[in-house]
Amino acid sequence: MNGKQIRIRYENKAGYAFIAPWVIGFLGLMLIPLVCLIYFSFTRFDLLSSPQWVGLSNYVDIVFSDRKFVQSLKVTFIYVLVLVPARLAVALMIAMLLNTRHRLIGTYRTMLYIPSIIGGSVAVAVMWGLLFSRTGAVNSVVQSIFGWNPNISWIADPRTALGTLILLGIWQFGSPMVIFLAGLKNIPYSYYEAAIVDGANGWQRFVKITLPMLSPVILFNLVMQIINGFMTFTQGLIITGGGPLDKTLFYQLYVYRTGFEYFQMGYASALSCIMLVIVALLALIVFKTSNMWVHYESRSE
């Protein structure tokens, strides 16, 4: 604390002039829509006529008699529960591999990052679908290596469709990898040297030094990845169209269909509200349990 900051002088006019776009944007694009969302969720609304108040009936229908809701929730949860740990594990392993002193590290990092910068595009989604189709490259690669063709369409078979999309997600491990890499670089090398002197093996060093030192970064990655996972949409729409047998009907895809294909805006709003509560609860749980496993070196922040 230096002397200057103790003397509080508000400059409300200047302050609000600079943040005016945010204030307007937050009210107009976030707060008002959020209030509208909650209101619409208690109505029947087809966009053309004005919304009709129906009380809790959307929620009652969703919870008690909507099998697609249950299915889409199940699909999304499986997707997130498998993808997030898998993607983070792959990202961490590769980050550790790249956090060494070798030649060509920069080149490897570049090559491994390319899938992630293009991964969200429609182009890649369409490509992925063809890659895993019956006559696609994956079956062809298997045939040329093992001499046997699986002869299934990975995206059209109910047993493999979701797995194919999870694989696409894992393939885009670049962003968490870069974040892990930055975290790894912050761990002082002397810690490892001391551990080596004490006779710790590689696994012990990983568990006792790397993981605890990296835990704030892991927490950050975990929260962001969970939120993103629940918002998965493009892949499901483009590659599998939610099929086969609703096996890849992501929650957001179901919201989209209800709202923009069947124009049941009220029902879709109720679905969105439920998702908001789920994501908020999950984020809260992760944050609350984080003090059990996240290690902060100094409490100053």
Next chain:
Amino acid sequence: MRSDVRNFLPRVSFHLVCVLISAVSLYPVLWMIASSFKDPSRVFVDAHSLIPEVWNFSNYIRGWQGFGGITFATFFKNTFIVVVFSTLGTLVSSTSIAYGFARILFRFKKFWFATVIITMLLPGQIVLIPQYIIFYQLDWINTFLPLIVPAFFGGAFFIFLFMQFIRTIPHELDEAAKIDGCSRFGIFTRVIVPLIKPAIVTAAIFEFYWSWDKFYEAMIYLGKPQQYTISLALRMFSDPGVQTDWSAMFAMATLSLLPPILVFFIFQKYIVEGISTTGIKG
């Protein structure tokens, strides 16, 4: 010499592992590029091969024709309109907002800053339905406005990123400029903005990526094929009504990935820095 020999095996195995992982992760991209040059009848015969038997450039010409007389020139132009305006908009507003938060003391600042953090965590798709209804009431459907205007109100991630940078600038610089007669606005445009240039470049790149890939919003707001962005146009190839020309699709898909990949190679350093300082998703 001895240590060289001892290190040889781990070193070779390190590179072996790296090459293997890189090969697996680049294969799908290379396959797409290769398929864009293959003869349409050969794409799914010996599909795994990465080298076309005959290099066929006509896929690109056929693909460029687009659909119903609308060529990919239109789709690229539309995408550029969305990208350029949203990038400009978000840079201008986010820098100014970040300056306000980082340097000026005003009432309820904590509250407004909390809204930035909440917005950063709250997935935007949640409020897409009410936003759609609002834009529908404004009669903005089938225009680019719903895709562009929100950017002019600042992006939470960018505000956060710029604030991190502004905090590292010593207050003495502001004071000196003030003594020299600079107004608040002058301090912002002449002192702060030039000093956070690296962060601005990073933000520009990320906004470029996000708006280039934008699909959900584009799909619900743009209904006419003349307005389609590349994302929407590529999806038309897999329209079930028609016999799909896959090699033409691959050609246009490859073309659509060219700008993001080029930007990546030119600005790699900024991207890596940006992700590591704020954790924004690439």
